[in-house]
Amino acid sequence: MAGGAGERFWPRSRRAHPKPLLRVFGRSTLLDAALAHARRFAGPERVWIVCTEENAAAIRKASGLSRSRLLIEPRGRNTAMAVGFAAARIAAHDPDAVLAMLPADHVIPDASAFAAALRRGARAAQDGALVTLGIEPTRPETGYGYIRPGAPASRAHPGLRRVRRFLEKPSAAVARRLLRAGGHLWNAGIFVWTAASILEEIEVCAPDLARALAPLRATPTREAIARAYRRAPSLAIDVAVLERSKRVWTLPVGFRWSDVGTWASLAEELGVTPRRSRVVAGDALFEAAPGNLVWADDRPIALLGVEGLAVVDAGDAVLIARLDRSADVRCIVRALKARGLRNLV
Numbered sequence: 001m002a003g004g005a006g007e008r009f010w011p012r013s014r015r016a017h018p019k020p021l022l023r024v025f026g027r028s029t030l031l032d033a034a035l036a037h038a039r040r041f042a043g044p045e046r047v048w049i050v051c052t053e054e055n056a057a058a059i060r061k062a063s064g065l066s067r068s069r070l071l072i073e074p075r076g077r078n079t080a081m082a083v084g085f086a087a088a089r090i091a092a093h094d095p096d097a098v099l100a101m102l103p104a105d106h107v108i109p110d111a112s113a114f115a116a117a118l119r120r121g122a123r124a125a126q127d128g129a130l131v132t133l134g135i136e137p138t139r140p141e142t143g144y145g146y147i148r149p150g151a152p153a154s155r156a157h158p159g160l161r162r163v164r165r166f167l168e169k170p171s172a173a174v175a176r177r178l179l180r181a182g183g184h185l186w187n188a189g190i191f192v193w194t195a196a197s198i199l200e201e202i203e204v205c206a207p208d209l210a211r212a213l214a215p216l217r218a219t220p221t222r223e224a225i226a227r228a229y230r231r232a233p234s235l236a237i238d239v240a241v242l243e244r245s246k247r248v249w250t251l252p253v254g255f256r257w258s259d260v261g262t263w264a265s266l267a268e269e270l271g272v273t274p275r276r277s278r279v280v281a282g283d284a285l286f287e288a289a290p291g292n293l294v295w296a297d298d299r300p301i302a303l304l305g306v307e308g309l310a311v312v313d314a315g316d317a318v319l320i321a322r323l324d325r326s327a328d329v330r331c332i333v334r335a336l337k338a339r340g341l342r343n344l345v
Contacts (some may be wrong), residue, residue, distance in 0.1 A: 007327045024270075046094075050073060050086050050298060079189070080237055110256065121133070124157045132250050133190040136185065140179045142327075148166075157249075166238055166243050201245045208233050263329070277291060289303035292308065
């Protein structure tokens with residue numbers, strides 16, 4: 001799934017160059033890593049990408065996939081429509097296909113552990129479950145949703161639990177309480193199910209979405225896809241289906257995972273600490289300036305006597321923000337749009 005705008009990564013993530021195409025860990029992009037995970041699970045010929053029309057050419061070039069393996073969304077309709085579009089099109093080829101739905105911009109260093117978790121999820125999916133991966137929390141994170149696991153799901157699938165409830169992104173106080181209490185998992189937004197099962201549950205839980213998807217079950221024209229997207233509600237798959245379905249299981253996993261959704265989470269991944277600054281790219285100079293993250297462009301950046309900042313130069317725009325406020329960067333994007341400065345977003 002590569003259709004997100006990545007607004008919290010502004011000014012580096014833009015409509016014309018979205019977050020999955022960023023090189024934040026050396027020479028590979030976030031999309032490169034996601035494709036490697038997908039191919040390890042499904043093989044090179046069974047990988048599909050859902051992306052926006054605006055980025056289709058760049059995504060196709062970066063991925064090396066054929067045009068037939070790109071599912072191009074004419075407009076953004078959140079993850080429920082992206083999931084349904086993928087399931088409907090893949091079901092036309094193979095109704096029994098097991099789908100692993102992977103965001104194109106997450107970081108999971110332990111590829112072997114991740115592939116093993118997906119295979120466990122696939123076995124449960126073949127028995128009709130909708131499986132979501134749950135990450136053991138390491139901090140009181142307010143930027144993620146949470147899962148409350150319930151009873152063991154099945155003797156045939158040890159370790160998987162039924163989902164008791166989903167919790168939306170909590171306040172800082174609630175997140176601290178959840179971490180102290182234990183028994184909750186981060187909702188990673190990584191799912192495993194069969195095409196048939198998720199389409200059945202969309203019919204039950206989200207009939208408006210199912211009606212929009214119906215014309216896409218056969219080989220649709222571009223006009224049919226556009227009509228379907230105009231009709232479809234804009235909902236996350238969690239809200240549209242998973243919070244309502246009785247077939248949802250979670251697989252708790254302990255490997256390291258990050259959605260690198262903010263400059264703060266990228267700083268953590270790169271090893272920024274209260275005493276240590278890091279540079280993503282370019283040249284930077286630090287004098288009495290610990291705990292900062294810098295991404296320079298064609299000019300060097302010098303920091304003096306400041307700490308805890310993200311300083312990101314994209315050539316035509318520069319962001320200077322406290323790392324602990326970096327989740328609010330999308331407010332800047334909204335303000336730029338309101339001012340008509342769409343060339344900067």
